[in-house]
Amino acid sequence: MICKDLNFHRRLSVAPMLDFTDRHERFFLRLLSKNVLLYTEMIVANALLHAGPRFLQHDPVENPVALQLGGSDPKMLAECAKIVEGAGFDEVNLNCGCPSERVQSGSFGAMLMKQKDLVAECVQSMKKEVQIPVTVKTRIGVDDFTGWEFFEDFIRTVHSAGCDTFIIHARTARLRGYSPKENREKPAIHYETVYKLKEVFPQLNISVNGDIRTIDQAKEHLKHVDGVMMGRAVYANPWMLATADSEIYGGKDFAPQTRKALLEAFLPYVQKAQAEGCPLSVLTKHLYGIFTGFPGGRKFRQILSEGAPKALDGAALIRTAMDAVEEIGFP
Numbered sequence: 001m002i003c004k005d006l007n008f009h010r011r012l013s014v015a016p017m018l019d020f021t022d023r024h025e026r027f028f029l030r031l032l033s034k035n036v037l038l039y040t041e042m043i044v045a046n047a048l049l050h051a052g053p054r055f056l057q058h059d060p061v062e063n064p065v066a067l068q069l070g071g072s073d074p075k076m077l078a079e080c081a082k083i084v085e086g087a088g089f090d091e092v093n094l095n096c097g098c099p100s101e102r103v104q105s106g107s108f109g110a111m112l113m114k115q116k117d118l119v120a121e122c123v124q125s126m127k128k129e130v131q132i133p134v135t136v137k138t139r140i141g142v143d144d145f146t147g148w149e150f151f152e153d154f155i156r157t158v159h160s161a162g163c164d165t166f167i168i169h170a171r172t173a174r175l176r177g178y179s180p181k182e183n184r185e186k187p188a189i190h191y192e193t194v195y196k197l198k199e200v201f202p203q204l205n206i207s208v209n210g211d212i213r214t215i216d217q218a219k220e221h222l223k224h225v226d227g228v229m230m231g232r233a234v235y236a237n238p239w240m241l242a243t244a245d246s247e248i249y250g251g252k253d254f255a256p257q258t259r260k261a262l263l264e265a266f267l268p269y270v271q272k273a274q275a276e277g278c279p280l281s282v283l284t285k286h287l288y289g290i291f292t293g294f295p296g297g298r299k300f301r302q303i304l305s306e307g308a309p310k311a312l313d314g315a316a317l318i319r320t321a322m323d324a325v326e327e328i329g330f331p
């Protein structure tokens with residue numbers, strides 16, 4: 001299914017996060033918001049071509065959902081984009097922002113910012129093969145490739161190849177000296193650079209990303225850009241999405257009334273996934289943040305983390321953990 005109104009959904013998106021935004025997390029988040037655009041973890045193009053179906057598994061309930069690719073071979077990426085579209089994803093995104101060493105050795109991610117013409121070629125070649133949007137997630141610079149002129153030139157070049165949607169993590173990446181984690185914490189974030197990008201290229205759809213922690217903050221950013229992408233904050237506190245459908249999209253909230261009702265709604269999925277052979281801990285790790293700050297929240301997490309490796313009945317374990325929590329009021 002191709003989503004016709006993807007830019008509406010793009011007003012708020014959940015960032016691609018390796019080991020975090022797997023299909024189980026996406027299914028869970030979809031119980032909280034009908035509208036938020038979800039991203040897969042980055043899938044390496046080469047791996048997708050060789051072990052395809054495993055990486056493409058998702059439930060239609062997850063849509064609108066975008067798949068992120070890592071790679072730098074235009075032909076291979078084009079082939080992947082076709083597969084991604086055929087598998088029912090609404091968007092294919094190219095990772096030009098990830099600074100991890102593994103990604104560097106594969107010659108993609110943030111280091112691609114240094115090769116604007118190659119990125120343009122990748123985009124052009126992917127676009128030829130698909131109807132769904134081909135988008136780019138990037139930084140405002142990398143290593144010594146920094147400053148407005150560099151950034152503007154990068155965007156202009158990639159735009160001229162047909163990309164009109166960019167998601168910008170508003171800080172520079174350092175490929176040497178910083179770990180991937182440090183690269184998400186420093187150097188300082190520069191939202192103004194992303195706002196300026198929108199002013200200079202009003203025809204582009206621009207999402208800002210990095211250190212955005214609340215729906216209120218997201219709403220502030222939306223005064224300057226078209227979309228906001230949030231990663232760690234949503235993972236740590238998924239419940240924040242419960243008000244996104246009204247606050248961000250101006251509609252009716254879709255989420256269950258309480259966190260416990262949300263978990264009850266997730267249990268049939270847990271039972272099905274477990275029956276299909278998914279280890280319970282792969283499912284329950286996504287629930288850890290749901291009661292953060294509540295009396296019993298820590299106990300909830302402890303029961304799940306200690307019980308999941310051996311529990312045969314995941315739904316029963318989650319209910320036991322829920323009983324340890326006192327949920328006060330809404331939200």
Ligand SMILES: Cc1cc2nc3c(=O)[nH]c(=O)nc-3n(C[C@H](O)[C@H](O)[C@H](O)COP(=O)(O)O)c2cc1C
Binds near residue numbers: 016184
């Ligand atoms: C555990 C983890 C894994 C990540 N994996 C990816 C990834 O696969 N692809 C990508 O483009 N960014 C990845 N990122 C970066 C996020 O998409 C996002 O740009 C970054 O965390 C900043 O946003 P935030 O401050 O809202 O978390 C990852 C971040 C984290 C914390």
